[in-house]
Amino acid sequence: MIIESIEINNFMCYSGNNRFDFTEGMNVIIGDNGYGKSKLYDAFYWAMYDQCFDTNEKQWKSTRFLGKALISDKAITESEDGLIRTSVRMTLKDTDKDRQYIVERILKAEKREGEVIPDNESIQEITFRKISGMTGKLITNPEEIERIKRKVLPENIRPYMWFQGEQVESIIDFGESDSLSRAINVLSNISRFDEVKIVADAWAKSVGEQYHRKVKALSTDRDKSDKLEVNRNEIVARIGLLENDIKQCKENLGYAEEEADKLVNKQEDATRIRELDVSRKSLEKQLEEIEEELRYERIDLHKKMFTNRWVLKGSEGLVKLFNEKYGNYQDEKLSKRAEAKAKSDAENKVLKELQTRLPINVPEPVFVEKMLDQGKCLVCDREAKEGSEAWNSIKQLLDRTQEVSQGGEEKDQIINDFESDFRRLSQHGYAMEQDIGRIDENIVKTFTRLDRLDKKRRSTRDQLDTVQKEISNLVTESSINPERARHLLSELLANNDHALRFRGNLTRFEVELERKQKELEKIDKDLGELISEDLPSWLEEKKKLLLDFKEIAHSTRDRVFKKLVKQLEDEANNHYHEMMQGNLSAKGIIKLVESTKGNYMPRLVDQNENPLMQLNTGNIILIKLATIMAIISARQGSRDTDLYTLITDAPMSVFGEDYTIGFCKTVSKVYRQSIIMSKEFYKNEALRRQLLNDTDINLGKVYMITPSISENERSNRNSLQTLIKALN
Amino acid sequence: MTREQILRLYLDDDKLIDEGYLREGEGNQAAWSDHLNNKMVTVIKDAIEGVVGGESQALMTRKINKYLDRNL
Numbered sequence: 001m002i003i004e005s006i007e008i009n010n011f012m013c014y015s016g017n018n019r020f021d022f023t024e025g026m027n028v029i030i031g032d033n034g035y036g037k038s039k040l041y042d043a044f045y046w047a048m049y050d051q052c053f054d055t056n057e058k059q060w061k062s063t064r065f066l067g068k069a070l071i072s073d074k075a076i077t078e079s080e081d082g083l084i085r086t087s088v089r090m091t092l093k094d095t096d097k098d099r100q101y102i103v104e105r106i107l108k109a110e111k112r113e114g115e116v117i118p119d120n121e122s123i124q125e126i127t128f129r130k131i132s133g134m135t136g137k138l139i140t141n142p143e144e145i146e147r148i149k150r151k152v153l154p155e156n157i158r159p160y161m162w163f164q165g166e167q168v169e170s171i172i173d174f175g176e177s178d179s180l181s182r183a184i185n186v187l188s189n190i191s192r193f194d195e196v197k198i199v200a201d202a203w204a205k206s207v208g209e210q211y212h213r214k215v216k217a218l219s220t221d222r223d224k225s226d227k228l229e230v231n232r233n234e235i236v237a238r239i240g241l242l243e244n245d246i247k248q249c250k251e252n253l254g255y256a257e258e259e260a261d262k263l264v265n266k267q268e269d270a271t272r273i274r275e276l277d278v279s280r281k282s283l284e285k286q287l288e289e290i291e292e293e294l295r296y297e298r299i300d301l302h303k304k305m306f307t308n309r310w311v312l313k314g315s316e317g318l319v320k321l322f323n324e325k326y327g328n329y330q331d332e333k334l335s336k337r338a339e340a341k342a343k344s345d346a347e348n349k350v351l352k353e354l355q356t357r358l359p360i361n362v363p364e365p366v367f368v369e370k371m372l373d374q375g376k377c378l379v380c381d382r383e384a385k386e387g388s389e390a391w392n393s394i395k396q397l398l399d400r401t402q403e404v405s406q407g408g409e410e411k412d413q414i415i416n417d418f419e420s421d422f423r424r425l426s427q428h429g430y431a432m433e434q435d436i437g438r439i440d441e442n443i444v445k446t447f448t449r450l451d452r453l454d455k456k457r458r459s460t461r462d463q464l465d466t467v468q469k470e471i472s473n474l475v476t477e478s479s480i481n482p483e484r485a486r487h488l489l490s491e492l493l494a495n496n497d498h499a500l501r502f503r504g505n506l507t508r509f510e511v512e513l514e515r516k517q518k519e520l521e522k523i524d525k526d527l528g529e530l531i532s533e534d535l536p537s538w539l540e541e542k543k544k545l546l547l548d549f550k551e552i553a554h555s556t557r558d559r560v561f562k563k564l565v566k567q568l569e570d571e572a573n574n575h576y577h578e579m580m581q582g583n584l585s586a587k588g589i590i591k592l593v594e595s596t597k598g599n600y601m602p603r604l605v606d607q608n609e610n611p612l613m614q615l616n617t618g619n620i621i622l623i624k625l626a627t628i629m630a631i632i633s634a635r636q637g638s639r640d641t642d643l644y645t646l647i648t649d650a651p652m653s654v655f656g657e658d659y660t661i662g663f664c665k666t667v668s669k670v671y672r673q674s675i676i677m678s679k680e681f682y683k684n685e686a687l688r689r690q691l692l693n694d695t696d697i698n699l700g701k702v703y704m705i706t707p708s709i710s711e712n713e714r715s716n717r718n719s720l721q722t723l724i725k726a727l728n
Numbered sequence: 729m730t731r732e733q734i735l736r737l738y739l740d741d742d743k744l745i746d747e748g749y750l751r752e753g754e755g756n757q758a759a760w761s762d763h764l765n766n767k768m769v770t771v772i773k774d775a776i777e778g779v780v781g782g783e784s785q786a787l788m789t790r791k792i793n794k795y796l797d798r799n800l
Contacts, residue, residue: 189729195779538800552741
């Protein structure tokens with residue numbers, strides 16, 4: 001069955017009606033990141049399984065949780081109030097059987113006053129019709145729908161046929177020892193041989209019991225026979241227990257060996273992680289110290305405004321100005337003082353003159369005023385009319401007193417003298433002038449130190465970032481966190497101890513089993529000797545036949561599985577080398593290595609079968625893809641219903657452009673139909689031309705998808721539409 | 729893989745020739761529809777048929793016992 005077309009309406013970035021037609025071969029959808037490739041993958045998945053992969057949360061989400069996110073923003077913006085219909089319709093056809101299936105999923109939403117309310121559930125419809133016929137039949141029975149879906153793509157095959165680039169890692173998980181065996185079981189027919197083996201075991205057991213019942217029935221000595229029977233039952237029970245113990249022991253041993261193997265492989269990474277972790281811790285401590293020092297320096301920077309007198313920077317002129325003003329003040333003061341002295345001298349002179357007649361305030365001013373009022377000298381009792389010489393002489397006595405008191409006020413001004421303060425300031429000013437001269441030098445020194453510390457901090461942080469990044473990469477690649485890395489060595493020793501113990505137990509159990517089996521044989525012989533007549537030949541023959549069948553079933557299963565593994569190994573190497581064509585690096589050989597438990601894991605080895613270590617992610621993914629393709633190739637053609645379409649989003653993104661063409665050639669050879677979403681052909685036009693023209697690639701349809709709006713307008717998705725252009 | 733392809737892989741086992749169930753080269757030519765009157769081949773075919781047809785183990789055991797008890 002191949003996918004003929006997909007029609008996408010108002011689904012995510014596919015607004016309006018969109019259609020892709022596909023043919024057999026490799027169909028490619030080309031687009032840059034964010035152009036709608038993953039949404040196309042989502043469309044396929046949603047149509048079939050009602051789920052889309054949330055790349056942020058790395059999980060599948062159904063319509064119920066996706067809701068409005070499924071509907072195109074453009075459709076939401078542009079539609080008027082009423083119904084908005086989102087749908088994906090996938091048409092599949094099986095030409096050989098003249099069948100066509102249309103799988104459609106619909107989500108209805110209602111727009112009311114600008115608000116969009118989607119239904120909780122989507123609806124799935126499948127229509128079946130004969131290609132040659134005209135009419136179709138709508139399938140509504142859920143069981144029938146599921147049956148058809150299983151026919152389109154069986155559940156167990158789905159992870160190997162429909163996957164996103166980032167899921168490739170988990171399809172064959174190198175951390176899980178049975179994942180390849182599981183893939184082989186799912187994708188090959190080996191499970192049939194396992195089932196036949198189980199049936200053969202049951203038949204052998206059944207005939208053994210039948211035979212034994214007959215032996216017992218024909219016994220001539222019932223007592224002895226019963227005793228032997230008791231012994232036999234005990235031995236059989238013990239053999240059963242031993243077989244279980246051996247099985248358990250083998251599993252434990254296999255587990256311990258696989259763990260030890262894994263740990264040995266991880267030892268190198270763990271040692272490196274441990275070294276890096278020590279370095280990280282030391283750098284963290286250094287950084288902490290530097291940051292503390294820097295913090296102190298920054299706080300100290302504020303203090304230095306005062307302690308180192310930076311606050312005075314630019315005040316050199318002020319000292320000079322102050323000194324000038326202080327000089328002026330002194331000059332003025334001196335001149336005032338001289339003036340006051342001259343005045344005082346003049347007064348003193350007047351006083352001196354007056355002193356000859358009367359001392360100051362004699363008579364007291366109150367009497368002088370009384371004399372002036374009365375116009376009479378109360379000392380000599382003579383008349384002194386106002387305005388007369390005598391009156392004026394009396395008045396002079398009063399004026400003299402006032403003038404002397406004014407001279408006293410001047411004396412008061414001298415008492416509030418700031419001279420000493422100003423002098424001190426001036427002296428400090430001289431001292432500070434020296435410091436101010438050194439402020440620039442001091443600031444430069446301080447900031448140089450700060451700058452040096454900051455550079456040191458940044459450099460340490462960069463080193464720390466590099467170390468942390470390296471740790472993070474190593475942790476991602478090796479799945480060993482620093483904590484685990486510390487314990488890995490002790491775990492390795494412990495595992496080796498366990499393996500040693502299990503091996504010892506296994507040998508002990510196997511020796512005992514062999515002994516018990518011999519004892520059982522002897523008892524069976526003894527029981528056989530007790531029978532009165534020959535056992536029926538048909539029973540002997542039946543027993544031999546079914547025991548031989550058991551052996552054949554076991555050996556055939558092992559032979560087929562080994563052959564399959566060898567075939568897979570050869571096929572995987574073909575695919576791997578084909579995909580590696582574009583790259584000149586050392587290729588290595590894929591070897592499927594069997595563990596004690598019987599599981600197989602793909603390993604890359606050199607010509608001498610030495611494992612190649614330190615593979616990059618691209619290598620690992622290529623090995624996994626090559627192995628999956630080998631299993632698909634092995635299965636191909638085995639059943640006509642086994643033709644499923646490979647749908648994968650960005651499978652090449654992890655291994656780079658060198659391998660792209662090789663990958664395409666291999667895919668187009670292995671899968672009858674594939675639909676690949678790729679960005680590799682978008683920017684690299686030469687690669688695109690090669691894709692379109694390389695005759696080794698069985699090419700189907702090629703489309704280029706681009707968003708309708710430019711890169712810088714993409715934040716507004718309300719007019720976003722995906723443009724589809726067929727390139728062939 | 730068809731039932732016939734599975735059958736051929738079983739018939740390719742050396743033990744079948746060693747124990748005289750088949751002659752050299754006989755297994756390669758066997759077809760599912762052949763009636764070889766060979767009990768081992770029938771046993772193998774019954775097992776494959778039961779597994780491919782999804783029969784229960786008990787039913788398959790009953791059927792093989794019935795067949796062998798009648799025909800041996």
